[in-house]
Amino acid sequence: MRVSTLFWCCLFAASSTLAAEATRSPRLENEVLRLELSTGDGSITVFDKRANLTWRQQVELGFKIAPDSLHVTSTSISGRVSGPGELCDLKIELKEGSAAGFDLTFVLPNEHYGKLPAYPFHFIAPDKSWFYVQNTSGEGMLMPLDRPVAINKPYGWSGSQPWWGLTDLTRGFAVRLDSFRNPDTRSGPNDGTVYAFPMRLHYDFAPSGGYVALANLYRDYFLATHPEMQPLRERVARRPPVGMLKDGIYIYFWGENPADDLQLASEMKAAGIDRAFAVFYGKHPIDRALFDGIKRLGWVPGSYHMPTGNLFRVGRRGWPNAILTGRMSADELRRESNPKGWDRICAKFQIPRWLEKAKGFIASYGTQLFYFDTLVVQLAPCLSPSHPSTIEENQAARLKLAQETQDLGTVVGSGEGVSPTWALPGLDFYEGMMSLRTYADPNLKIPSGGYDTDLGDSYASDAAIILDEKRRIPLYQLAFHDYVAGTWVWRDTNFQSRPFAWKKDLFNILYGTMPMWHIDRQLWTNHKAEYVESYRALVSVRSKVGFSRMTGHGWLTPDRAVQYTDWASGERVLVNFGDRPYRRTDNIGVAPRSFVVVRAPIDR
Numbered sequence: 001m002r003v004s005t006l007f008w009c010c011l012f013a014a015s016s017t018l019a020a021e022a023t024r025s026p027r028l029e030n031e032v033l034r035l036e037l038s039t040g041d042g043s044i045t046v047f048d049k050r051a052n053l054t055w056r057q058q059v060e061l062g063f064k065i066a067p068d069s070l071h072v073t074s075t076s077i078s079g080r081v082s083g084p085g086e087l088c089d090l091k092i093e094l095k096e097g098s099a100a101g102f103d104l105t106f107v108l109p110n111e112h113y114g115k116l117p118a119y120p121f122h123f124i125a126p127d128k129s130w131f132y133v134q135n136t137s138g139e140g141m142l143m144p145l146d147r148p149v150a151i152n153k154p155y156g157w158s159g160s161q162p163w164w165g166l167t168d169l170t171r172g173f174a175v176r177l178d179s180f181r182n183p184d185t186r187s188g189p190n191d192g193t194v195y196a197f198p199m200r201l202h203y204d205f206a207p208s209g210g211y212v213a214l215a216n217l218y219r220d221y222f223l224a225t226h227p228e229m230q231p232l233r234e235r236v237a238r239r240p241p242v243g244m245l246k247d248g249i250y251i252y253f254w255g256e257n258p259a260d261d262l263q264l265a266s267e268m269k270a271a272g273i274d275r276a277f278a279v280f281y282g283k284h285p286i287d288r289a290l291f292d293g294i295k296r297l298g299w300v301p302g303s304y305h306m307p308t309g310n311l312f313r314v315g316r317r318g319w320p321n322a323i324l325t326g327r328m329s330a331d332e333l334r335r336e337s338n339p340k341g342w343d344r345i346c347a348k349f350q351i352p353r354w355l356e357k358a359k360g361f362i363a364s365y366g367t368q369l370f371y372f373d374t375l376v377v378q379l380a381p382c383l384s385p386s387h388p389s390t391i392e393e394n395q396a397a398r399l400k401l402a403q404e405t406q407d408l409g410t411v412v413g414s415g416e417g418v419s420p421t422w423a424l425p426g427l428d429f430y431e432g433m434m435s436l437r438t439y440a441d442p443n444l445k446i447p448s449g450g451y452d453t454d455l456g457d458s459y460a461s462d463a464a465i466i467l468d469e470k471r472r473i474p475l476y477q478l479a480f481h482d483y484v485a486g487t488w489v490w491r492d493t494n495f496q497s498r499p500f501a502w503k504k505d506l507f508n509i510l511y512g513t514m515p516m517w518h519i520d521r522q523l524w525t526n527h528k529a530e531y532v533e534s535y536r537a538l539v540s541v542r543s544k545v546g547f548s549r550m551t552g553h554g555w556l557t558p559d560r561a562v563q564y565t566d567w568a569s570g571e572r573v574l575v576n577f578g579d580r581p582y583r584r585t586d587n588i589g590v591a592p593r594s595f596v597v598v599r600a601p602i603d604r
Helices: 002-024 210-225 240-246 258-270 288-296 319-324 330-336 339-345 347-365 391-406 421-426 456-466 475-480 498-511 521-545
Strands: 027-029 033-037 044-048 053-057 076-083 086-093 101-107 131-135 140-144 163-167 172-177 194-196 199-206 249-253 276-280 300-305 369-373 411-415 429-431 485-487 516-519 550-555 562-567 571-576 594-599
Touching (some): 033 101, 131 475, 140 210, 199 210, 210 475, 249 258, 288 300, 339 347, 369 391, 391 421, 498 521, 498 562, 516 521, 521 594
Parallel strands (some): 249 276, 276 300, 429 485
Antiparallel strands (some): 027 033, 044 053, 086 101, 163 172, 571 594
16 A cells, blocks of 8 residues: 555656646657747747757747746647737647648737837857848848848848748758738848737748758748749730740830830840830830830830839828837828828729729830839828728738739839739739848939949949849749749849949849840940840840749859859859859869850759
């Protein structure tokens, strides 16, 4: 009897100890990951069994989880987290079908929008030799973690693709935002992005493949959630002008009148510029003769529009986020604003009015391309009493406006400050995708006769980061090259700075993306040979890979001067940004500031 009593006492003590341990660090586990939540500080630890690697978070003092709020099942952990000035409800889920990742949802009581909170903590790299994988306003950056002050807006979701990651170029981690955010598109380190709550995050862990694998994870997720999306090549049958995105040049014309621009376009065609979009910004009225003439050249005519207007029509800069976070009252803004301004910024209100205008442009001029300046950038709630909408509803209406314009048979693009993926189902191209506004936003004027007039040596500081081959990586192209075209921004075109034009061309060649030019009579007369040489180089590559999926990217030299991209169509594009020739083991060479296209797979 005494032995039996002792046995049950020991068993009870052991069970109590295990229960206490489970309460302190509840755990979820599957065949790939083991996840533990510390009730003492609220941090999450993840062990990746494939890579034998433990991931930890950057803990801030003062946070903890109330033990009596914990609820643990075989696939989830939930509880209430408290910390300095913050209280939130947390749920972690290790769902079936997500063997290498988990989901996290947190709610801030009585708060629907706000800045990025201190909790949940962000994961940190195992050591400082790793890199921060960043989606900027356009393309990607690979930033060394041993120089953290050089990273603008880290550990947030202000970029075009809402995910960031960490990698040692083999192993990697990424965290994706699946809920709404209104990104801060300004250059610089400060991040004013506002997020909607509940906030939903998804964490992925990759044992190999580095940033290429992370980009593919986002691609797979996005395409699975948007099965209606077609690759660019499949859109051509229904909308033939889309075919020009494969290898055409995007050209803004700045002639004195329609006849002048048509004559200039004809001369460019005769000089060998076979495929192009001719886009008109409004310097002069367009007419049917101009657009018909552009079509006879085999080009695609288009025009610039702003169907939803600028947000400054109703308030000072930053008012949308001020309204969302309660720093400004809706009544105050209504009193200060022009009621007609709400009509201009409200996409729901503008959809039928814009579509009527668009049909008129098509009937009158034969327009085949519409570029919508900042349609996908300037998000805001509409506070009009007659047609109110939330910021999320305004975003959905802007997407619908773009999609219904596509349904008219035209090519549709937008952009300027950011290239958000929520708009992908309604766009064929982004202006500004090739730029890196998160780090640099050149303040330029439209060309007035010579490249040096606009920039000269002043572009060197911007080029040091925008055109830095050591840190720049094609995250957008790895994810969506075959689904959306991308170009530079109109203030930062290929030839905007003559000393750096060669490097922008090489990035277009390496990424298979669309160049952008400004043209007027004086520019063409003075620099015709440069334009023609640039076109021939670009089209020789883009005609092969323009609609293909990018499957890989990497470096072939320690200084990263020689890079490659691989393509589903079978090509490997080799680019040498350096000043020394590069020669492979099979004796194929790449001259300085040049490129070569070979068939893949090949010996690197």
